[in-house]
Amino acid sequence: MSVDTAIDVRGLSKRYGGRAVVDRVDLQVPLGRICGFLGPNGSGKTTTIRMLCGLLTPDAGSGSCLGLDILREARAIKRQVGYMTQRFGLYEDLSIRQNLDFIARLFELPNRRAEVDAALERLRLGERRDQLAGTLSGGWKQRLALAACLIHRPRLLLLDEPTAGVDPKARREFWDEIRQLADEGITVLVSTHYMDEAVRCDRLCYIAYGRVLAEGSAAEIVAEAGASDLEDAFVRLVGRAQDNFA
Numbered sequence: 414m415s416v417d418t419a420i421d422v423r424g425l426s427k428r429y430g431g432r433a434v435v436d437r438v439d440l441q442v443p444l445g446r447i448c449g450f451l452g453p454n455g456s457g458k459t460t461t462i463r464m465l466c467g468l469l470t471p472d473a474g475s476g477s478c479l480g481l482d483i484l485r486e487a488r489a490i491k492r493q494v495g496y497m498t499q500r501f502g503l504y505e506d507l508s509i510r511q512n513l514d515f516i517a518r519l520f521e522l523p524n525r526r527a528e529v530d531a532a533l534e535r536l537r538l539g540e541r542r543d544q545l546a547g548t549l550s551g552g553w554k555q556r557l558a559l560a561a562c563l564i565h566r567p568r569l570l571l572l573d574e575p576t577a578g579v580d581p582k583a584r585r586e587f588w589d590e591i592r593q594l595a596d597e598g599i600t601v602l603v604s605t606h607y608m609d610e611a612v613r614c615d616r617l618c619y620i621a622y623g624r625v626l627a628e629g630s631a632a633e634i635v636a637e638a639g640a641s642d643l644e645d646a647f648v649r650l651v652g653r654a655q656d657n658f659a
């Protein structure tokens with residue numbers, strides 16, 4: 414593996430009930446880049462993300478995250494990866510600060526209080542630090558979830574539809590933050606269904622039926638599909654795939 418590569422996996426596969434939901438996926442993401450992960454509902458994005466961070470064991474395939482083997486070094490990977498799940502995974506009956514403090518305890522951070530304060534400030538959560546998470550609006554919840562997955566200072570972020578259901582202004586702010594994190598050297602793999610977010614990524618990977626149908630910059634994918642724009646490219650790609658695999 415090149416030292417410049419944060420994610421480098423090949424042939425990643427997972428079957429459920431005899432059906433391949435992730436089918437020989439190859440994925441390479443350079444360090445410090447934002448890679449958008451796109452594909453229709455049920456195409457295998459979440460399953461792939463869970464295999465990358467060691468939460469799910471692949472049936473086949475191999476590779477590394479941050480130079481660590483995804484099969485043998487899953488524990489070490491988890492300590493260096495921030496995973497934001499598709500659904501809000503924090504405690505609704507704890508405040509913002511209590512949620513962050515709880516995560517900091519799980520990671521056994523030595524300087525817990527300072528890390529919690531830094532996360533509160535970074536995501537502009539301070540003014541509502543004592544509000545129960547369950548009473549926050551969607552945009553605030555997502556910022557809290559991002560703060561929670563940054564608290565142990567990961568080198569790789571796996572964000573699974575982090576802005577689903579969030580208003581446009583909050584989405585833009587969230588993406589400004591993601592870009593800032595990438596500028597600081599953190600690698601980001603982010604799944605999304607929004608085209609305005611896809612075009613903000615350095616690279617894209619598009620999957621359908623568990624298979625990678627296109628990879629590259631937005632411009633490369635549009636040109637290769639002979640499409641007018643990214644959305645058109647994805648519609649064409651999935652249409653062709655339907656003829657081949659469905």
Ligand SMILES: Nc1ncnc2c1ncn2[C@@H]1O[C@H](COP(=O)(O)OP(=O)(O)OP(=O)(O)O)[C@@H](O)[C@H]1O
Pocket residue numbers: 429430434452453454455456457458459460461499
């Ligand atoms: N634990 C499981 N048992 C059986 N089938 C599963 C399981 N997890 C996922 N699947 C199936 O695998 C396929 C891929 O699911 P996955 O959640 O990875 O898709 P996705 O691309 O993240 O979709 P979405 O955009 O809706 O989040 C789906 O058909 C799903 O029903």
Ligand SMILES: [Mg+2]
Pocket residue numbers: 458459460499573
């Ligand atoms: Mg998903």
